[in-house]
Amino acid sequence: MSDRGYPSWGRPARSDRQAVGLSGFDFAQAGTATVLPRGNGRSYGDTCLNDGGLLLDMRGEAEIYAFDPTTGILEADAGVTLDRITRLVAPSGWFLPVTPGTQFVTLGGAIANDVHGKNHHRRGTFGRWVESLVLHRSDREPLECDHANHSELFAATIGGLGLTGAIRRARIRLLRVPSLTIRQTVTRFERLADYFALAEEADAAHEYAVAWIDSFAKGRGHLIAGDHAEKGARDGIARPPLGRIPLTPPISPLAGLPLRLFNEAYFRKSPLGTTISEVPFDAFFYPLDRIGEWNRLYGPRGLHQHQSVLPFGTAEEGVRELLACASSHRQGSFLTVLKRFGDPPSPGLMSFPTAGYTLTLDFPDRGERTLRLLTALDAITVSAGGRVNPYKDARMSPETFAASFPQWRRLEALRDPAIMSDFWRRTAIRLPGSEKPERDDAQPEAFTLFRSAAE
Numbered sequence: 001m002s003d004r005g006y007p008s009w010g011r012p013a014r015s016d017r018q019a020v021g022l023s024g025f026d027f028a029q030a031g032t033a034t035v036l037p038r039g040n041g042r043s044y045g046d047t048c049l050n051d052g053g054l055l056l057d058m059r060g061e062a063e064i065y066a067f068d069p070t071t072g073i074l075e076a077d078a079g080v081t082l083d084r085i086t087r088l089v090a091p092s093g094w095f096l097p098v099t100p101g102t103q104f105v106t107l108g109g110a111i112a113n114d115v116h117g118k119n120h121h122r123r124g125t126f127g128r129w130v131e132s133l134v135l136h137r138s139d140r141e142p143l144e145c146d147h148a149n150h151s152e153l154f155a156a157t158i159g160g161l162g163l164t165g166a167i168r169r170a171r172i173r174l175l176r177v178p179s180l181t182i183r184q185t186v187t188r189f190e191r192l193a194d195y196f197a198l199a200e201e202a203d204a205a206h207e208y209a210v211a212w213i214d215s216f217a218k219g220r221g222h223l224i225a226g227d228h229a230e231k232g233a234r235d236g237i238a239r240p241p242l243g244r245i246p247l248t249p250p251i252s253p254l255a256g257l258p259l260r261l262f263n264e265a266y267f268r269k270s271p272l273g274t275t276i277s278e279v280p281f282d283a284f285f286y287p288l289d290r291i292g293e294w295n296r297l298y299g300p301r302g303l304h305q306h307q308s309v310l311p312f313g314t315a316e317e318g319v320r321e322l323l324a325c326a327s328s329h330r331q332g333s334f335l336t337v338l339k340r341f342g343d344p345p346s347p348g349l350m351s352f353p354t355a356g357y358t359l360t361l362d363f364p365d366r367g368e369r370t371l372r373l374l375t376a377l378d379a380i381t382v383s384a385g386g387r388v389n390p391y392k393d394a395r396m397s398p399e400t401f402a403a404s405f406p407q408w409r410r411l412e413a414l415r416d417p418a419i420m421s422d423f424w425r426r427t428a429i430r431l432p433g434s435e436k437p438e439r440d441d442a443q444p445e446a447f448t449l450f451r452s453a454a455e
Helices: 082-092 107-112 151-157 192-205 256-268 281-285 294-298 312-328 368-383 398-404 408-414 422-426 444-454
Strands: 017-021 035-038 054-057 064-068 073-077 130-136 143-145 166-173 182-189 208-213 221-228 274-279 303-310 337-341 356-364
Touching (some): 064 082, 082 107, 107 166, 143 151, 192 208, 192 337, 303 312, 303 368
Parallel strands (some): 017 054
Antiparallel strands (some): 064 073, 073 166, 130 143, 130 166, 182 221, 303 356, 337 356
16 A cells, blocks of 8 residues: 555644555564554654655555444454444444544544543543454564453553554454434533533433533533434434535634634524434534534644643643633634543553643644643643643653653553654653664665565
């Protein structure tokens, strides 16, 4: 398989990237070049990029091997996307136990990033539902890893950003549900304090809960909770796209006055008090999937997304500081999302979620102005004892990364020596304690070999 471009979803850098297909791949082909397994490229930053080496496209000929409708156990290749899984299992009364905000993530990507969803308070992260996985490394034979066999490598691979080897296939447990139709409860609130007063109660009462925040209005917004309806659709088929963004505008409309007007209209679309309705599963979980290439709306430079998690003790004050910081830099966020993470521990060594509140902000890239804002958001997060999400990041400093994930050296020790990403190269590899030598990524012979094999 051959492709050009291979951007991340945030489009933080432009490069004519090459990838080799999975069929017939052997790490021995790489010579001294590094490789990075890659799924569908829905990470926002550079955890899915390897401009110093090559990409291994995991999507080609990906298959679902087994699904037991009595137990909800499914086995599939890492390159299978979540929408394919949903279409297969939903008619039998099963659904993904944890799903991120897009159904176009691959199974391997969901594991490598240990993604979370709107029900972390009940189900934890995706990695909690992984029974086993087959890992291919450059320095040993393929390994079947689980909680009892190669357990340290298993934990490092969940949330390991693809650095421990290529996940070839995985067995996961699914969630039994009565239908995929969602009974949605929307509560409009006027102040951030109102959200914090409601959030724990919403988590206790509902399977899913998330809040949209108007970043221009000091924290007003909607608390959106949901549960699977007892009767409803079970085909697992999302509605057709509404359309696609055909081109990238020279200036992003998701800023300034247009964004203020959108936030005002969106806030007022829900009446005062609480509204209950039934909505299709894709409307609740994946609203932006219906707009193809919506990331183009952020303009020619792309977007930066900043996601932090703050512990319960500092979260309310910290979230206020983060929102005030964005306001003081005169940059509003289009998709401002606030969620409560619960107590279920993440199984991964480097998993992002931890008990507390997580705030997600995104901004069109305006160069140094935006980078200064993001650095200030990092400082607030670290000072509050929180952490910054790696797979949403394209620019955090090595020091911010180390403060967020002090256990990073354990992952570096378990990293496959043939694997590297742009994210790891600019963060962990620059920190003291990273003694493992990096391969020479600039070998033209290795690049030529891969390019011919891919084509």
